[in-house]
Each structure stands twice: as C-alpha cells, then as structure tokens.
Amino acid sequence: MxxxxxxxxxxxxxxxxxxxxxxxxxxxxxxxxxxxxxxxxxxxxxxxxxxxxxxxxxxxxxxxxxxxxxxxxxxxxxxxxxxxxxxxxxxxxxxxxxxxxxxxxxxxxxxxxxxxxxxxxxxxxxxxxxxxxxxxxxxxxxxxxxxxxxxxxxxxxxxxxxxxxxxxxxxxxxxxxxxxxxxxxxKLAPLHYRADPEVWTEHGRRQRRREVSRSRAPDCPVLIPLKQLDSASDCHLCSRCSGYKDAIHLELRAPGIEVVSPPPQRPATLWEFVLVVFGLLGIAVGAFHWSASPWFVAAKQQAAVWLYQHGWGWPLETSAPWWLLTHYPEHNDVFTLLDGALLLGYIGVTTLVLGGLVSLSLSLTNRLLGRWRWQRLWHLSYALIPLAAVGVFLGLSMTTLTLLRGDGLLIHWANDARALLLGLGVLASAGLGWGILGRYASGPRRLLAMLPMLAAQAPVIGAWWLLFWGW
Structure with a gap:
C-alpha cells in the first residue's frame, strides 16, 4: 500500500x-x-x-x-x-x-x-x-x-x-x-519503453504453469528484440508492444542517462562516433557555414585569378543542370563548376579540421583515463550530442529567421537566444562528459581527463561564434 x-x-x-x-x-x-x-x-x-x-x-x-x-x-x-x-x-x-x-x-x-x-x-x-x-x-x-x-x-x-x-x-x-x-x-530523451527482464521471465513461468494465457507477440516494425528493449535509439515509440507480458511499459527516466550508461546490448559504436564528430560537428557545420564565410569568397576569388592566369577559365563559365548544381538564371542564382568544387572543398576541410580537433581532444581524454580502449573513445563522443544537437537546430533556424524577416517580423533577440541555447548545449555536454568520465575514473584522474573533454567543445563553439557574431 x-x-x-x-x-x-x-x-x-x-x-x-x-x-x-x-x-x-x-x-x-x-x-x-x-x-x-x-x-x-x-x-x-x-x-x-x-x-x-x-x-x-x-x-x-x-x-x-x-x-x-x-x-x-x-x-x-x-x-x-x-x-x-x-x-x-x-x-x-x-x-x-x-x-x-x-x-x-x-x-x-x-x-x-x-x-x-x-x-x-x-x-x-x-x-x-x-x-x-x-x-x-x-x-x-x-x-x-x-x-x-x-x-x-x-x-x-x-x-x-x-x-x-x-x-x-x-x-x-x-x-x-x-x-x-x-x-x-x-538517447537524451526522458521517455522510453523498457522491458523488465525479471517480469518477462516470471511471465514465461506463469505461462508454462498455465496461470496466464499466451499473448500474441507484438509486430515491432523496426525489428527490435523486445526482451532486450531498453534503449530509445531504435525504438519508434509506436506503442504496439506496450504491456506485452506485463513487462514492457512506457517509462520516465533521467534525461541523458542512456548517454552516461548505455544499455549493455546497445553500446557506443565506431559509426556513432563518426556521425557525432565528423557528421554533426563537421559536415553539418560546414554546410551552414560556407554561404556566410568570407574565407569561401576569398578562396573563390583567388582560384578564379589563378585559373584565368593559366588559361583555364572554363570552370568559372560552365554550369550544370539544376539537379547537379544550383541553376536558376532567372533568379541570378547559378553555380559554376568552380562554385561546386569550392563548396565541396569547404565542407570537406571544415569536416577534417573540426572533426580532427575534436577527435584529438577525445583521444587525449581516453588516454588519460588509462590504457587505450576504442570502445571507451566511442562512448566519450556521446558527451557532445547536446552541443551537436543545439548547433544543428541553430543552423536550421537560420532559415526560419530569414523567412520571418522577409515577412517583416524582426526578431531582435535572436542572437541572445542563440547564445543562450549554445551555452545550454555546452553545459549539457560538460555535465554528460563528467558523468561518462565517472564510469572510468575518479578523483584527480577524472578531473584531469575533464580538461581535454572540455577542450573538445572549443573548436565547435568557435565555428558557431564566427557564423553568428564573428563575421
């Protein structure tokens, strides 16, 4: 009671x-x-x-x-x-x-x-x-x-x-x-479906004793082994499995707990590391950056001069169909082959620089925690998910603000909101990073490893600062 x-x-x-x-x-x-x-x-x-x-x-x-x-x-x-x-x-x-x-x-x-x-x-x-x-x-x-x-x-x-x-x-x-x-x-979400293994096992015993009738297994559309259901990563919350064997229920959990303590059946992987570090913190940043970057403009001007000096003006004069490169001459918006090549180069260099710096910082953190472990390195990248999420949201919201300004709605507090969200992302990533480090070390070693963990955020913060305030 x-x-x-x-x-x-x-x-x-x-x-x-x-x-x-x-x-x-x-x-x-x-x-x-x-x-x-x-x-x-x-x-x-x-x-x-x-x-x-x-x-x-x-x-x-x-x-x-x-x-x-x-x-x-x-x-x-x-x-x-x-x-x-x-x-x-x-x-x-x-x-x-x-x-x-x-x-x-x-x-x-x-x-x-x-x-x-x-x-x-x-x-x-x-x-x-x-x-x-x-x-x-x-x-x-x-x-x-x-x-x-x-x-x-x-x-x-x-x-x-x-x-x-x-x-x-x-x-x-x-x-x-x-x-x-x-x-x-x-992984950051406070809601998830979880299968209680003890209740699942006990329900099976009761079925064998014919104390409860056998229930039809739910048809999980994303092919998750329901007995192991715990992670929110693959589950689509369609709720078809809710109540199955009295063991699966929608539950509230501490936000980010799956980042700090991944379920044993769903550990961090190499490709998740690559997606966080080189995808969300590299490719995505470069994609939002290039159109506002004075470095892109300078590179284009220098490349154009060099090409004309060597008699290779055709990359500046040749375009492509709209389904390969932007081609809308009626709107004075046409990408030449040079534009396309420089765009690819800019995103590629941004990805390598940001991803490389973040990887180095996380690698140093991994080494400070003890003997090198690849699995631990993949796990450390989870700490940067909040910062990555905030960055992508801010990048996408640039379109939101541009269209609203076109309608005459001036949002003067936009940069303040950006700074606040970016700050929250930094704090959330720092907090999760501290929690992850606690799984591998304590005391002075944990504190020392936190320094490169924080340094991993610096190049990403710098990139967003340039986009919203520096340029």
Missing part, C-alpha cells in the same frame, strides 16, 4: 497508462500518419509546378514560400527538438516516410534483409550525402531541389518497403539518412 501511495509509483503508472492508451488507439495514430502524408505530398509536389516566387513573396502569399517555411523553418528544426524531448515519437506517430515504407512492406515481396543493408555505416553515409548534395542544389531555397532530395528519399523508402521485410520499416532501421541522427538525439 505504501508503494502505491508513493508519488514515483503514481508517475510510473501514469506513463504506463499513456503507453497503453496509445496502443489501444492505433486507428487514431494511423489517421494522423496518413494526414501528415497527404500534407507532406501537397507541399512537396505542388510548389515545383508553380512559378518561382519573387523576392517580395511572403509566407502566406505563395505556396512555395509557405512550403519552404514549413519544411525548413518549422518541420526539421522542431522534429529534432522532439527527439530530445520525447524520443522517436515523431518516427512512430507522424513520419510520412515511415508510414509509406511500412505500408509498402505489407504488400511487397517480403524478402530477407541482405547483409550489406545491415552495415553500420549507412546512417553516416546517408546523412553526409544528403547534406552535401542538398547544399549543391540549394535544397532550402528551391522546390525542385526539395522534391529531388526529400521526394527521392521517400521514393527510396517505398521501394525498400516493397522489396524487403513484411510489414516492417527496414528503411527506417537501416537506410534512412536521418535515422542515425535521431537515434543519437533520442
């Missing part, structure tokens, strides 16, 4: 009831999913058919500008926020690609997932390719580019669903370009 009166017990039951409610209202969730699919389809398919808006068009005046604001000003930045707040609830409840690939899989060929598709590097490769290609074709500014990048991903999701799995989300689990990023951010 005392346990039932305990506030913690009441909160636990409350979240478990929410999970059960979501499970029993599956039809509502499906309705919501397909409503999002319809909305997504309209915003993706109609704007490319319309004339491009002029510079005076506003969000509510032109569907193209409205779609740009919805996709890049609201949708993507706040989907990322939702990952930190509620885990991958978006993936399970509202993602159009998830709904489409699962529906296609129910009527598809149902083939087994090939080994090459299970390779752990696909999340990084997908993120890198879509981010860089999106910059080459100006995906944030033009509807045909958005259709190519987002629509191409959606088409691939449908094709994968038609070929592999049966009623599963094979695309989401292995190939989605943002699945790896979402999996990292979900």
């Amino acid at each position: 005392a346990e039932n009166r305990h506030p913690g017990a009441r909160k636990t039951r409350r979240w478990a009831r929410l999970g059960a409610w979501l499970k029993h209202h599956r039809r509502w969730i499906l309705t919501l999913q397909w409503a999002v699919v319809a909305f997504y389809a309209v915003l993706l398919l109609v704007p490319p058919l319309l004339p491009l808006p002029n510079h005076e068009a506003r969000i509510l005046d032109h569907l193209t500008v409205f779609a740009e604001f919805v996709f890049w000003g609201i949708w993507w930045p706040f989907v990322m926020v939702s990952m930190v707040v509620a885990g991958r609830l978006w993936c399970g409840m509202m993602c159009p690609e998830g709904a489409i690939t699962e529906a296609a899989s129910r009527v598809g060929l149902g083939r087994a997932i090939p080994r090459w598709m299970r390779w752990g590097g696909w999340p990084f490769v997908g993120f890198a390719m879509t981010t860089i290609y999106g910059q080459l074709v100006s995906v944030y500014q033009y509807p045909k580019a958005a259709l190519l990048v987002l629509g191409g991903s959606t088409l691939a999701a449908a094709v994968i669903g038609l070929v592999y799995g049966k009623g599963k989300r094979v695309w989401c689990r292995h190939l989605c370009p943002v699945s790896g990023v979402f999996a990292l951010l979900a």
Whole structure:
C-alpha cells in the first residue's frame, strides 16, 4: 500500500497508462500518419509546378514560400527538438516516410534483409550525402531541389518497403539518412519503453504453469528484440508492444542517462562516433557555414585569378543542370563548376579540421583515463550530442529567421537566444562528459581527463561564434 501511495509509483503508472492508451488507439495514430502524408505530398509536389516566387513573396502569399517555411523553418528544426524531448515519437506517430515504407512492406515481396543493408555505416553515409548534395542544389531555397532530395528519399523508402521485410520499416532501421541522427538525439530523451527482464521471465513461468494465457507477440516494425528493449535509439515509440507480458511499459527516466550508461546490448559504436564528430560537428557545420564565410569568397576569388592566369577559365563559365548544381538564371542564382568544387572543398576541410580537433581532444581524454580502449573513445563522443544537437537546430533556424524577416517580423533577440541555447548545449555536454568520465575514473584522474573533454567543445563553439557574431 505504501508503494502505491508513493508519488514515483503514481508517475510510473501514469506513463504506463499513456503507453497503453496509445496502443489501444492505433486507428487514431494511423489517421494522423496518413494526414501528415497527404500534407507532406501537397507541399512537396505542388510548389515545383508553380512559378518561382519573387523576392517580395511572403509566407502566406505563395505556396512555395509557405512550403519552404514549413519544411525548413518549422518541420526539421522542431522534429529534432522532439527527439530530445520525447524520443522517436515523431518516427512512430507522424513520419510520412515511415508510414509509406511500412505500408509498402505489407504488400511487397517480403524478402530477407541482405547483409550489406545491415552495415553500420549507412546512417553516416546517408546523412553526409544528403547534406552535401542538398547544399549543391540549394535544397532550402528551391522546390525542385526539395522534391529531388526529400521526394527521392521517400521514393527510396517505398521501394525498400516493397522489396524487403513484411510489414516492417527496414528503411527506417537501416537506410534512412536521418535515422542515425535521431537515434543519437533520442538517447537524451526522458521517455522510453523498457522491458523488465525479471517480469518477462516470471511471465514465461506463469505461462508454462498455465496461470496466464499466451499473448500474441507484438509486430515491432523496426525489428527490435523486445526482451532486450531498453534503449530509445531504435525504438519508434509506436506503442504496439506496450504491456506485452506485463513487462514492457512506457517509462520516465533521467534525461541523458542512456548517454552516461548505455544499455549493455546497445553500446557506443565506431559509426556513432563518426556521425557525432565528423557528421554533426563537421559536415553539418560546414554546410551552414560556407554561404556566410568570407574565407569561401576569398578562396573563390583567388582560384578564379589563378585559373584565368593559366588559361583555364572554363570552370568559372560552365554550369550544370539544376539537379547537379544550383541553376536558376532567372533568379541570378547559378553555380559554376568552380562554385561546386569550392563548396565541396569547404565542407570537406571544415569536416577534417573540426572533426580532427575534436577527435584529438577525445583521444587525449581516453588516454588519460588509462590504457587505450576504442570502445571507451566511442562512448566519450556521446558527451557532445547536446552541443551537436543545439548547433544543428541553430543552423536550421537560420532559415526560419530569414523567412520571418522577409515577412517583416524582426526578431531582435535572436542572437541572445542563440547564445543562450549554445551555452545550454555546452553545459549539457560538460555535465554528460563528467558523468561518462565517472564510469572510468575518479578523483584527480577524472578531473584531469575533464580538461581535454572540455577542450573538445572549443573548436565547435568557435565555428558557431564566427557564423553568428564573428563575421
């Protein structure tokens, strides 16, 4: 009785009831999913058919500008926020690609997932390719580019669903370009489904004694072994497994606890390290940086002079189709081959410099903790997830602010908000870093290892300072 009166017990039951409610209202969730699919389809398919808006068009005046604001000003930045707040609830409840690939899989060929598709590097490769290609074709500014990048991903999701799995989300689990990023951010979330192994085992004993009836196993769309369910990284919170064997329930947990203490069955990996350090803290920063960078302009001018001096002016005069490089002469927006090459070079150098400096700092931390361990190095990178998340959110919100300013809404406190968010990201990463170090050392060694751990944030903070205040 005392346990039932305990506030913690009441909160636990409350979240478990929410999970059960979501499970029993599956039809509502499906309705919501397909409503999002319809909305997504309209915003993706109609704007490319319309004339491009002029510079005076506003969000509510032109569907193209409205779609740009919805996709890049609201949708993507706040989907990322939702990952930190509620885990991958978006993936399970509202993602159009998830709904489409699962529906296609129910009527598809149902083939087994090939080994090459299970390779752990696909999340990084997908993120890198879509981010860089999106910059080459100006995906944030033009509807045909958005259709190519987002629509191409959606088409691939449908094709994968038609070929592999049966009623599963094979695309989401292995190939989605943002699945790896979402999996990292979900580690920070205070909500997750967890299977209690003791209750699971006891329920099995009771089944064998015929004290309880055998229940049908839930159909997990992302192929998680339910008995081991603990991590929020892969779980889409679709709630189909809620209450299974009385062992799986939606639970509240300390934010970031999975970062500090990863479940044994879901340890940190090399490719997560690469995605954090070279993806979110490298490629993403370079993608947001280049268009505002005086270094990019200076490099272009120097390259142009050198090419003309050597009689090689064609890279400055040759463009490419819009689906390879930005090509909208009616808007005086055309990328030459030189622009494309320098863009790739700028993002590449930014990735190597930032990723290299962060890697060196984390490597020094790893060495100060004792004998070298690769697994520990991968784990140390988890501490930088909050800083990476804040950075990507700030980068995406640049589009939000640009479009709002175009509508005459001046947000004078934007830089103050940026500084506050960046500061919170730094503090969160420092706190998680201290917690991770506590798993490997204590006392003076832990304190000493904290110094390069903090230094790992410095180059990233410097990059964002340049973008928002230095330039």
